[in-house]
Amino acid sequence: MEYISFGGSNIDPTAWEDKKCKGESRFPAQVRIRVKKVCKPLEEDSFRPILHHYDGPKFRLQLSVPETLALLDLFEENSI
Helix, strand or coil: CEECCCCEECCCCCCCECCCCCCCECCCEECCEECCCCECCCCHHHHCCCCCEECCCEECCCCCHHHHHHHHHHHHHCEC
């Protein structure tokens, strides 16, 4: 994916719509994106060795450059 707009608030109010407040997103900070490549989902066992883990099965949400490049390689292998 790549972004195609600057960030904004409630660009798509129906994205992750809040069931309690119709027409309002639970995640209002948004950016429009375009899909560059469609890939098959990765099995967790294939990417688990790449990510830095802490506290058992949990892993950091922020990726390092080497982790990012390794994940991109995995997705390239699994492209449709």
